Amino acid sequence: MFRAFSDEQILDFLRAQVRDGQVFTDTKTLKAQSFSPHLSDDSSGLALAYIEAGSTADIQGVMKAARKFHISVIPQDQFTSTVAGADGFEGSFILSTKRMNQIVEISRADSVAVVQPGVVNGDLDEAARKEGLFYAPDPGSKPFSGIGGNVATNAGGMSTVKYGATRDNVLGLKVVLADGREIKIGGRTLKQAFGYDLTQLFVGSEGTLGIITEITVKLMPIPIGEPTMGVAFFDNMTKLAEAVAEIRISGVYPTMLEALDSNTITALDRYEGTHFSENSDAMLIFKVDNRIPEVVNKLEELMDKHGAANVKITTDTKEQAGLEKLRRDMLPAVFAGQNHIMEDMAMPLSKLAPMMDYIHDIGERLNLKIYVAGHAGDGNVHPTIVWPKEQTETPQVVIEALQFMFHKTLDLGGTISGEHAVGMLKNQWNNEELGEDVDQIQHQIKALFDPMNLLNPKRKIN
């Protein structure tokens, strides 16, 4: 193929733009930053460069090079996407913001924090807690995912049921556009009703509209009182889901409502040496932010009403930590070192049980063991399918199972992405989930912000 510039000419120009960060072109780094384990392979080829930006100016410089040579830019933060949202491909620039990891400001007086995109979620939360506040969104990737990536994907978590997803906690952004301008949208006020809400347009836009360089988030006060946690076992997922739906509207305002199915419980037993699976086919872990007797009584009453067995409600810190660990251990217990794909659909609350039942049916029909867990309190289902480590390619039957699930999700009025975004794995579903008209509008918005289609092409928008 004839090209007007050689790779070396392009890289020379690129290197001259990056002053505060670093440009990598060695194969090892390019490979490591290009392919998500389990989700993609080297068939898409190697990126031309991996850039760790040190400043907004670096990002603007990379965009300048990208425009000049028509090179695709793959924004990457801590590279923890579960939908292959930030994988490189042949000839692209992978532009990482993970080095831009400064907490610019924690303001108690304004209840906000200002951070660079590379700040790890858990680090922000820890810094906020030192000031008597906390950062609410708590994705499973909390210890290693960055706020920039959280914003790009609208990450959720266990506490979304009470405190909302990332979207609900972002007040303002700075963004470098494809044309190199840095814009400031939103602000640091808790109420805003001025322009079109561009902030929320960028939340969840997965690096396709611009590159986030600074984020202002709300910090929440730590509620007065100590938390109460509990665990309960149900005969089946339908009964659990009925209990969850009623807890959701009971006024106890849970901060965690996590469901685990029988396969998941069995995996946990194997991992922890516990014997939960002897008890039941559906396990619920719950938490409220207080110990108000009426609240605790209401929880007990609802567990009882829906036939829960072995209900344990505890205010003991150690026991609570044990329950939190149990929920967190779920993933390694299920993955067990195998290849896996964890899916992420969100259902209207009343469709949680039918969806979980359907997934089990699919598992039986296709002879697949599917582990189903999820943030039941907001209808978010995470089915996980595993296959042997040796089998590098995703088995066809797994893809088939996912397709069945996605169709069913949409039939039941759900979304096929609750908190993991779209990436490369789901954008073929845009038409089906959004409809043709809305899909078309998405493309128009994309073209408005990124007319050369430089930013994260082939992701989210196909």
Place this chain on the structure above:
Amino acid sequence: MFRAFSDEQILDFLRAQVRDGQVFTDTKTLKAQSFSPHLSDDSSGLALAYIEAGSTADIQGVMKAARKFHISVIPQDQFTSTVAGADGFEGSFILSTKRMNQIVEISRADSVAVVQPGVVNGDLDEAARKEGLFYAPDPGSKPFSGIGGNVATNAGGMSTVKYGATRDNVLGLKVVLADGREIKIGGRTLKQAFGYDLTQLFVGSEGTLGIITEITVKLMPIPIGEPTMGVAFFDNMTKLAEAVAEIRISGVYPTMLEALDSNTITALDRYEGTHFSENSDAMLIFKVDNRIPEVVNKLEELMDKHGAANVKITTDTKEQAGLEKLRRDMLPAVFAGQNHIMEDMAMPLSKLAPMMDYIHDIGERLNLKIYVAGHAGDGNVHPTIVWPKEQTETPQVVIEALQFMFHKTLDLGGTISGEHAVGMLKNQWNNEELGEDVDQIQHQIKALFDPMNLLNPKRKIN
């Protein structure tokens, strides 16, 4: 002026499109629906027709006529805008959705409601409460504003401090676009991370991007426990604001934190026959959703710490109703039958007191009595300026005072619209608040959805 079609030809075509609603062309109706009291006058001329749509098909029909004859369409709901956001002008179609006022569904099982735009906020809340839930956003216009208008302006209210503004409570929308297509965006799931968030782009878009025909909102559970309310008086607004900032981060999670300045207190005394102004220059009305001793103690402690006098905390239902009435009576007490303009800026919490002080300075400098109150808990300030009924035009000095306030708001990092939107009264400030780049992007988005500039021209976007 030569025109290809006469008014009668246009109206004949329009009438043929509207099957379920009604077309009005009489001068009395056109006048009544064209001009917001206090905010606009007949200098902008009379609309050509006022249409009360009865269905989505009617709205599509009106848009068809608008496109055919290049006629501006002014979407209107219950016509309660405080920024002249829905006033007609010469030759336009005023398209009201107030007749589309069905509560389509209240679902306890999914914790959502589906409503048509003309449903009055208070009616939705009442219907939800019958099912043991409530609709959280509570603008001052709750008894008469429509959910469609609330969504179009991202209306807030007193409880925004705890439950968020309209934006935080909308899950999905149906919208008729300028080209006549009806699109469905968002959904009824509590978590969503699929496409670009077009739902939030339409929330607060003030009828400039499309016409909202159906809204799916979250309903909240009524918290367990009874509310606690209180009132406290401070030496000055700085002390009150310091108390508010600390309450905000104390973990008591207030559901109301309302500040009233000395002028407002004096007006209230006159209206109610009370004697609050003898006590203090700054009054705080507060509410929490519970009676937890630690929470009530914390409130007492913080009032004490910031030198509040005559603190009264009450769990008595009648006394609480009295306090709520007091806050609600504030507006008629201040307006007192005069012409008035109530402004609406939102500040970072730490800038609440400096802003309120500045407003008082402006009042003194310009010899104007300005009443300052606001939803202090989220930094939202409502200064009101009144002038005699006889003086139909807004006095120049009032406009001058507002300009000073807007500049100061932006200097302090605030927004000049916290919850009332932009309308016709503030869009000259787009450049100053948003910056040129973002203002330009707004115009591009507007052009994408409404290339003929038919929808609510000269509002929000100038």
